[in-house]
Amino acid sequence: MNCSALRGGAAVLKDITLGQYFPGDTVIHRLDPRTKILVLIVYITALFFAETPVTYALMALCLAAAIWISRIKLSVMVRGLKPLVLVIVLTSILNILYTKGEPLFSFWIITVTREGVMNAVKISVRIIMLVMGTFMLTYTTSPIMLTYGLELLMGPLKKLKVPVHELAMMMSMALRLIPTLIEETDKIISAQKARGAEFDTGNLFEKARAMLPILVPLFISAFRRADELATAMEARCYHGGENRTRLNVLKLRLRDGMALGLSAAVLGGVIVLVNMGI
Amino acid sequence: MSDIAIKIDGLTYFYPADEGTAPVDVLRGLTLELESGSFTAVLGHNGSGKSTLARHLNALLLPKGGSVYVFGMDTRMEELVLEIRRRVGMVFQNPDNQIVSNVVEEDVAFAPENLGVPSPEIRERVDEALKMVGMYEFRNHAPHLLSGGQRQRIAIAGVLAMRPKCVVFDEPTAMLDPRGREEVMGIIYKLRREYGSTVILITHHMEEAARADRVIVMDSGLVAMDGSPREVFSNVEELSALGLDVPEETRLLYELRREGLNVPLCALDARECAGALAKYFKKTGDIPSGSRTERNADGK
Numbered sequence: 025m026n027c028s029a030l031r032g033g034a035a036v037l038k039d040i041t042l043g044q045y046f047p048g049d050t051v052i053h054r055l056d057p058r059t060k061i062l063v064l065i066v067y068i069t070a071l072f073f074a075e076t077p078v079t080y081a082l083m084a085l086c087l088a089a090a091i092w093i094s095r096i097k098l099s100v101m102v103r104g105l106k107p108l109v110l111v112i113v114l115t116s117i118l119n120i121l122y123t124k125g126e127p128l129f130s131f132w133i134i135t136v137t138r139e140g141v142m143n144a145v146k147i148s149v150r151i152i153m154l155v156m157g158t159f160m161l162t163y164t165t166s167p168i169m170l171t172y173g174l175e176l177l178m179g180p181l182k183k184l185k186v187p188v189h190e191l192a193m194m195m196s197m198a199l200r201l202i203p204t205l206i207e208e209t210d211k212i213i214s215a216q217k218a219r220g221a222e223f224d225t226g227n228l229f230e231k232a233r234a235m236l237p238i239l240v241p242l243f244i245s246a247f248r249r250a251d252e253l254a255t256a257m258e259a260r261c262y263h264g265g266e267n268r269t270r271l272n273v274l275k276l277r278l279r280d281g282m283a284l285g286l287s288a289a290v291l292g293g294v295i296v297l298v299n300m301g302i
Numbered sequence: 303m304s305d306i307a308i309k310i311d312g313l314t315y316f317y318p319a320d321e322g323t324a325p326v327d328v329l330r331g332l333t334l335e336l337e338s339g340s341f342t343a344v345l346g347h348n349g350s351g352k353s354t355l356a357r358h359l360n361a362l363l364l365p366k367g368g369s370v371y372v373f374g375m376d377t378r379m380e381e382l383v384l385e386i387r388r389r390v391g392m393v394f395q396n397p398d399n400q401i402v403s404n405v406v407e408e409d410v411a412f413a414p415e416n417l418g419v420p421s422p423e424i425r426e427r428v429d430e431a432l433k434m435v436g437m438y439e440f441r442n443h444a445p446h447l448l449s450g451g452q453r454q455r456i457a458i459a460g461v462l463a464m465r466p467k468c469v470v471f472d473e474p475t476a477m478l479d480p481r482g483r484e485e486v487m488g489i490i491y492k493l494r495r496e497y498g499s500t501v502i503l504i505t506h507h508m509e510e511a512a513r514a515d516r517v518i519v520m521d522s523g524l525v526a527m528d529g530s531p532r533e534v535f536s537n538v539e540e541l542s543a544l545g546l547d548v549p550e551e552t553r554l555l556y557e558l559r560r561e562g563l564n565v566p567l568c569a570l571d572a573r574e575c576a577g578a579l580a581k582y583f584k585k586t587g588d589i590p591s592g593s594r595t596e597r598n599a600d601g602k
């Protein structure tokens with residue numbers, strides 16, 4: 025039996041770092057989750073304004089500084105990107121194929137243009153930086169704090185009868201179950217492989233069919249887990265968001281103000297630079 | 303203390319049936335009283351209704367007939383639900399399906415948060431509960447990276463943070479390796495010793511039940527046997543008929559008695575068993591055919 029393939033299957037799943045949190049005690053860890061969410065929004069906006077090499081470099085510098093301060097290992101960041109390789113490659117190819125402009129070279133019916141390559145590079149960098157920025161938020165903020173922050177930020181929507189607490193709780197339970205379900209998928213894949221199932225061979229249709237014996241038990245187990253989790257939550261007196269208190273009460277501090285100010289300054293800088301054509 | 307912690311009277315329950323079939327009674331008029339501060343083990347083969355009974359003790363399920371009173375509170379009174387659940391904590395079989403956060407201390411804080419406890423007191427309770435189960439150093443860890451036994455200890459801490467008077471354990475060691483089982487059982491004994499909590503332990507492990515004050519054996523929704531571990535385990539035949547085993551030591555004595563040796567009926571652990579055998583052999587001066595087994599028991 026092909027053991028490396030076995031390990032291979034597991035490795036891909038381990039790359040899914042969604043919902044993972046790396047506890048730490050850096051300034052970035054200690055920032056209020058609301059601040060981090062807002063900074064991320066500002067960062068993403070700036071990323072979409074950035075057009076020129078200088079502005080991209082500025083954004084990259086900010087990201088690098090944040091990663092350095094948070095002490096998150098670069099290898100962890102890169103590992104998280106792996107599942108995205110396919111998306112990046114596909115968007116790059118589409119950009120190269122469909123952007124008109126000054127031809128660089130052409131063969132058969134394909135013409136590669138200068139603009140196409142530029143676009144492909146830009147979009148790839150944008151995706152990578154966007155995802156890494158999002159990782160900075162989820163890696164340094166525990167899911168409960170993250171959803172608590174979201175709940176507070178979305179608080180005004182309660183007036184519009186949006187079930188804010190329920191949405192936040194759903195998200196937090198989803199994030200909670202992801203590592204468990206990944207672990208479980210790993211086990212099921214190993215078990216099916218041990219019985220001789222093959223996941224790496226055949227055409228797309230055959231591969232999809234090979235996934236069925238994984239998905240069915242996974243779904244059944246996910247529902248059972250969700251059900252048991254709901255019971256356990258009830259047993260621990262969960263009764264919705266009314267009169268709930270928190271272990272850690274969120275309070276905006278000076279550092280939150282500074283982080284927000286800094287990110288606003290970067291956004292402003294990027295917009296000015298791009299408008300000046302730098 | 304002889305206050306009554308739990309009083310169950312003629313409890314019947316059935317789960318909603320699939321269309322076209324009649325519902326089957328899972329509990330059939332069960333009556334039971336548990337004293338405050340007692341340690342009761344509940345045995346019974348799969349499907350005998352143990353978990354269904356457990357879920358009545360904190361109003362996760364409500365009686366279809368009869369009544370359940372918890373510290374004097376009727377579980378059917380809707381406005382008492384939180385009060386009841388706060389008093390009667392419940393630990394389930396699979397720690398993965400009861401831990402709500404990816405950070406240990408946030409998980410332990412979940413119940414007091416739900417109860418509206420002020421933040422500084424939540425911190426106090428979380429620290430106390432984590433120290434109690436010996437997981438305080440792990441308060442900032444991710445539960446899914448810990449061992450099964452450690453995860454179950456966190457789940458227990460999450461229940462203790464409610465400061466319950468009674469804790470129901472529904473097969474808490476069924477998914478654990480021997481080491482994890484020992485960790486969890488250690489906490490149960492400590493809970494009794496230090497907090498004087500009322501403990502109800504549903505289990506498949508006879509050695510665990512042997513350490514309780516009282517053993518209840520369930521069969522098809524009723525209490526089939528009820529007594530001290532010694533009384534219950536002495537009844538090897540009846541237990542076997544209910545699909546249960548007895549502790550190994552008791553089984554050994556039982557087999558020896560069947561061979562005609564005049565040994566006591568029941569021993570709850572290896573030391574007691576060895577002692578009983580030694581006494582027997584001293585008295586009779588007999589070299590029995592089962593001397594090998596005796597050495598084994600002694601060696602434990």
Ligand SMILES: Nc1ncnc2c1ncn2[C@@H]1O[C@H](COP(=O)(O)OP(=O)(O)O)[C@@H](O)[C@H]1O
Pocket residue numbers: 317318328346347348349350351352353354355
């Ligand atoms: N959620 C449920 N829906 C329908 N039937 C159930 C449900 N839970 C348990 N049962 C049935 O009730 C009976 C008793 O189950 P349970 O109380 O879990 O027993 P035990 O814990 O002793 O194994 C079993 O026959 C089981 O099939």
Ligand SMILES: [Mg+2]
Pocket residue numbers: 352353354472473
């Ligand atoms: Mg059960």
